[in-house]
Amino acid sequence: MEHGFNWFSLVPIPFFHEYPYVPFGIVIFLALLVMALSVSRKMAAAENYLVPEKTLTLRNTFEIAVEAILGLIHDTMGEHGRYFLPLLGTLAFFIFFSNISGQIPGFVPPTSNINTTAACALIVFFTTHIYGFKANGMKYLKHFLGPVWWLSPLMLPIEIIGHLARPLSLSMRLFGNIFGDHTVLAVFMLLVPLIVPLPMLFLGIFVAVVQTFVFTLLSMIYIGGAIERHEEEHH
Numbered sequence: 001m002e003h004g005f006n007w008f009s010l011v012p013i014p015f016f017h018e019y020p021y022v023p024f025g026i027v028i029f030l031a032l033l034v035m036a037l038s039v040s041r042k043m044a045a046a047e048n049y050l051v052p053e054k055t056l057t058l059r060n061t062f063e064i065a066v067e068a069i070l071g072l073i074h075d076t077m078g079e080h081g082r083y084f085l086p087l088l089g090t091l092a093f094f095i096f097f098s099n100i101s102g103q104i105p106g107f108v109p110p111t112s113n114i115n116t117t118a119a120c121a122l123i124v125f126f127t128t129h130i131y132g133f134k135a136n137g138m139k140y141l142k143h144f145l146g147p148v149w150w151l152s153p154l155m156l157p158i159e160i161i162g163h164l165a166r167p168l169s170l171s172m173r174l175f176g177n178i179f180g181d182h183t184v185l186a187v188f189m190l191l192v193p194l195i196v197p198l199p200m201l202f203l204g205i206f207v208a209v210v211q212t213f214v215f216t217l218l219s220m221i222y223i224g225g226a227i228e229r230h231e232e233e234h235h
Contacts, residue, residue: 007106025110028097035062067091069216070147076217077224084223087127092216095174099208102182103201105189110180111211114171119172121167124219129163132226140226166222172210181207 016023033036038040053060069089073081078151095111102109117135132140146155185200 004108006108008108012072019113020108021110021113021116021152023115023125024061024155025098028094028110032093032097037213039125066069072217073220080227081220081224084127084220088216089121090218091123091219092212093137094214095120096208096212099178099211101204102185103177103204103208109178109182111174112182114175114178117175117178121170124170124222125163125167128166128222128226131223135227163189170218174215177207177211 006020006024008020011023032128035058039062042059066085066089069092070082070085073085073088077084098109098111098116101107101111128141144156144159145152146159181200181204185204188200
C-alpha cells in the first residue's frame with residue numbers, strides 16, 4: 001500500500017513502510033507519556049502544586065485540557081462520571097494528537113487508518129457493556145427487550161444492531177474525516193506547496209478538534225447511558 005513520503009519511510013524496516021500508522025501511533029503514545037511524566041514530576045517538586053503557574057506552561061495546558069474534559073464528563077454523565085476520566089481523557093488526548101499530527105509534513109496520523117479508530121471504538125464498546133452489567137446486573141439486559149414483553153422479539157434484534165453499529169459509526173466517522181483531510185492537504189502541498197495550503201491547515205486543525213470532541217462526547221453518552229439505564233427502577 002502506497003502512503004507517500006513519511007519520516008518512517010527513511011527507516012530500513014519494511015513493516016514501517018507498509019504500515020506507517022503503527023510507528024507514528026507509538027511515537028504519539030510515547031510523547032504523551034513523556035509529557036505526562038514531566039508534568040507529574042514538576043507538580044511533585046513544587047512546594048504548593050495546587051497553585052497554578054503564572055505563565056502558560058505544559059502543566060497549565062494539560063490542566064486546562066483535563067478540566068475541560070472533566071467538565072464535559074460532569075455535564076454528560078453526572079458526578080459518577082469522574083471514575084471514567086482516565087479512560088476518556090486518554091482517548092481524547094491520543095485522538096487529538098493523532099489527528100493534529102497530520103498537519104505536520106512527513107507525518108501519517110494514526111487515526112487516518114481504520115485499524116486505529118476501530119481499536120479506540122472497541123474499547124468504548126466493551127467498556128460500555130462491561131460497566132453496564134457491573135452497575136445494573138442482569139437488569140441491564142431489559143433495555144434490549146423493549147418497554148413491554150410482547151415487543152421483545154422485535155426490539156431485541158433492533159437493539160443488538162443499534163449497539164453493534166456504535167463502534168462502526170465511531171470508527172468510520174473518525175477515520176473518514178481524518179483520512180480525507182490528510183489526503184486533501186497532501187494533494188495541495190504537492191501541487192502548490194506555498195501559501196495555498198494554509199487554509200487547509202486551519203481547516204485540518206478545526207477537523208482535528210471537532211472529531212476529538214465528537215468521539216469523546218459520544219463515548220461519554222454511551223457509557224453514561226449504560227450505567228444510568230435502570231436508575232429510575234431503583235426508586
